[in-house]
Amino acid sequence: MSESNEKFRLLPSVDRVLQSAEVARLIDLYGVGPIKAHTRKLLSELRAQIAADRLLALRCDSEEALFDDFIKQLTLRAQAQSVSSLRPVLNLTGTVVHTNLGRAQLPAEAIAAIASIADQACNLEYDLQQGRRGDRDSHLEQLVCELTGAEAVTVVNNNAAAVLLALNSLAAQKSVLISRGELVEIGGSFRIPDVMRSAHARLVEVGTTNRTHLSDYANAIDKDTGLLLKVHTSNYAVQGFTATVAEAELAQLARQNELPSMADLGSGTLIDMTAYGLPPEPTVQSILESGIDLVTFSGDKLLGGPQAGIIAGKKSLVELIKRNPLKRALRVDKLTIAALEAVLRLYRDPDRLQKRLPLLRDLARPVAEIEMLAESLLPMARKLLGHIATIRVISTHSQIGSGALPLEVIPSVALELTPIAEKGQSDFALKELAQNLRSLSRPIVVRIHDGKLIMDLRCLQSEELLLDLLTELATRY
Numbered sequence: 001m002s003e004s005n006e007k008f009r010l011l012p013s014v015d016r017v018l019q020s021a022e023v024a025r026l027i028d029l030y031g032v033g034p035i036k037a038h039t040r041k042l043l044s045e046l047r048a049q050i051a052a053d054r055l056l057a058l059r060c061d062s063e064e065a066l067f068d069d070f071i072k073q074l075t076l077r078a079q080a081q082s083v084s085s086l087r088p089v090l091n092l093t094g095t096v097v098h099t100n101l102g103r104a105q106l107p108a109e110a111i112a113a114i115a116s117i118a119d120q121a122c123n124l125e126y127d128l129q130q131g132r133r134g135d136r137d138s139h140l141e142q143l144v145c146e147l148t149g150a151e152a153v154t155v156v157n158n159n160a161a162a163v164l165l166a167l168n169s170l171a172a173q174k175s176v177l178i179s180r181g182e183l184v185e186i187g188g189s190f191r192i193p194d195v196m197r198s199a200h201a202r203l204v205e206v207g208t209t210n211r212t213h214l215s216d217y218a219n220a221i222d223k224d225t226g227l228l229l230k231v232h233t234s235n236y237a238v239q240g241f242t243a244t245v246a247e248a249e250l251a252q253l254a255r256q257n258e259l260p261s262m263a264d265l266g267s268g269t270l271i272d273m274t275a276y277g278l279p280p281e282p283t284v285q286s287i288l289e290s291g292i293d294l295v296t297f298s299g300d301k302l303l304g305g306p307q308a309g310i311i312a313g314k315k316s317l318v319e320l321i322k323r324n325p326l327k328r329a330l331r332v333d334k335l336t337i338a339a340l341e342a343v344l345r346l347y348r349d350p351d352r353l354q355k356r357l358p359l360l361r362d363l364a365r366p367v368a369e370i371e372m373l374a375e376s377l378l379p380m381a382r383k384l385l386g387h388i389a390t391i392r393v394i395s396t397h398s399q400i401g402s403g404a405l406p407l408e409v410i411p412s413v414a415l416e417l418t419p420i421a422e423k424g425q426s427d428f429a430l431k432e433l434a435q436n437l438r439s440l441s442r443p444i445v446v447r448i449h450d451g452k453l454i455m456d457l458r459c460l461q462s463e464e465l466l467l468d469l470l471t472e473l474a475t476r477y
């Protein structure tokens with residue numbers, strides 16, 4: 001008998017695996033179907049290895065040793081498959097509203113609101129007073145109107161959808177006037193000219209990249225004009241010899257010509273950011289007060305809530321938007337409405353907002369507090385990672401992110417890690433360290449700058465969690 005034939009005999013049968021005491025526990029956890037499938041797959045891989053006379057991944061000096069290894073491998077595979085692809089990470093990038101990391105973290109009130117309706121029937125589109133079909137916007141409309149001074153409100157999946165829907169409702173087959181300085185592209189391929197095309201609106205650029213005057217808009221108005229649009233230049237700023245038209249002037253020009261006006265605010269905040277030591281950002285209220293008919297803004301940027309796009313303003317225009325069949329395709333679900341309503345409620349009590357809204361807690365966190373956290377972490381971090389990197393505390397700058405207040409940075413404090421590496425290996429060591437951080441049980445995402453790894457501590461809430469993760473990291477080296 002050849003050597004490989006003997007190895008085939010060492011392999012357990014599917015039945016033996018499934019009936020073993022160790023696997024009973026796995027079946028209990030993950031179900032018999034998946035465990036049977038893993039067993040079959042692993043066996044066929046091992047058979048292929050034996051047939052190809054390749055080194056077996058498992059010990060094959062005895063049937064029992066191989067069986068032990070087999071069970072270990074099976075356990076790992078079953079565990080790996082049960083980990084969600086979408087999972088929490090530690091955002092130490094210093095960008096607070098990080099689109100790739102899920103933007104705003106929800107407050108406890110929003111999570112409770114989601115939980116309270118998630119496993120129940122609810123009056124999403126049911127008018128309890130009248131006992132008939134209702135409107136899902138009704139749960140948010142009054143609250144947004146109260147907070148912003150708008151006459152009417154509708155909510156869709158995100159702000160990109162809000163802009164698309166508003167343009168299509170108000171200006172399909174018509175032209176939309178917009179300043180050349182505001183033809184923005186924001187991340188994820190949202191470009192105003194492309195959105196305009198998708199909405200079947202015709203883009204008419206007015207003014208120049210750096211200067212646009214009211215007369216540029218006025219001269220461009222003709223019988224085809226459907227809307228005057230302003231777009232918040234979220235992720236860049238035009239500096240130097242510049243001129244833009246204020247919302248109030250644009251709104252007045254629109255009214256004189258019996259045209260609607262709209263502002264896409266992007267971030268859209270409801271509070272005076274300067275009151276929290278942050279750079280100024282136009283509020284939704286102030287833009288509506290200036291006379292602009294409609295504003296659109298995101299739910300998960302500066303508002304600090306779930307992903308959503310809010311359209312607020314003049315009732316007749318909002319009614320038009322609600323009647324557009326596209327609204328049906330872009331509407332929000334009950335979980336979003338529950339979370340958004342809870343977040344908006346918090347704005348009724350501005351005094352406690354910073355305590356309750358994670359976004360504001362992080363953005364307005366005092367530098368002194370972050371510095372204390374860094375100094376407290378430093379000795380333990382050095383002890384754990386001293387053989388991997390040299391570590392020091394540095395001053396750095398956080399960003400708000402998601403295009404809000406693009407040029408403004410907020411002072412912060414970070415742990416700076418310089419990997420210890422042989423000559424010529426520092427690039428590799430840096431990449432390896434960052435990769436190891438991303439593969440921890442709670443992945444840590446950091447910023448890399450100038451050959452160093454920067455852990456901005458602004459968004460770190462649990463010192464203990466970070467130390468646990470650094471302990472886990474240390475065991476990898």
Ligand SMILES: *Cc1c(COP(=O)(O)O)cnc(C)c1O
Pocket residue numbers: 158159160161163186190231232233234264265266267297298299300308309402403
């Ligand atoms: C972020 C942004 C959008 C898109 O908002 P989402 O909520 O990401 O869809 C649109 N316009 C401006 C100006 C923005 O800043």
